[in-house]
Amino acid sequence: MPLSHTQIWNAIDALARREGLSASGLARRAGLDPTSFNPSKRFGAGTPTRPRWPSSESLMRVLQATGLSLGEFADLADDAGPRALPIPLLGLARAGDEGFFDDAGLPLAEGWEQTALPTRKDSLFSLRIEGDSMAPLYRPGDRVIVDLDATDVRRGDRVALRTRSGETLAKEAAVLGAREIVLASINPEYPPRTIARDQILWMARILWVSQ
DNA sequence: TGTATCTCAGTTTGAAGAGT
């Protein structure tokens, strides 16, 4: 799904706003010249003006600097409303079969099933992981995407939750009792925590992690 | 206290440079 000129620049502007920066501030953070994303750079000279595009290298540096995946960037690009972003899906067992990768080992466009990245909706938000209690699965600085609608938590799910005391936690649901739950850390150096159900403001499954 | 001036970080435009 190619992105239009408008979508690319909308996404860059949206990403800059999300980071609390202007377009030039975003460029600077990415190690680019601060003028790279100026409005005057978005169209070439001449009448009519020709649309200009950021290079793929510039785009990759911005994504690296903001910790965003290409899929999340593509979602920012669409200001028309919620949209599922399909990406190729293949089971690991099948990934060794012939016909799914080219000579360079890159995925071919044909023959793959598809899965959808989460669409933009009000119940979605992201959290930045702090501390190493979830290492090595989630590392400090990783961003997880949580869906507040995804409350059907099962044992073993990775969840984010907020307590009445003001803590926000990202853990694994080890025991889901009627009156209390036990949250395990992936890192064995951190002991499990037991939290009473009535102390939980909300708890939802972690859908995606952006590294 | 209120006003004028200075400084600086952030941002912008237009032109030139580099690569193809």
Place this chain on the structure above:
DNA sequence: ACTCTTCAAACTGAGATACA
């Protein structure tokens, strides 16, 4: 020739400082 990046100069607004 064309496209994207970089450079130089200028603009803008906020905060600090000086002074009546």
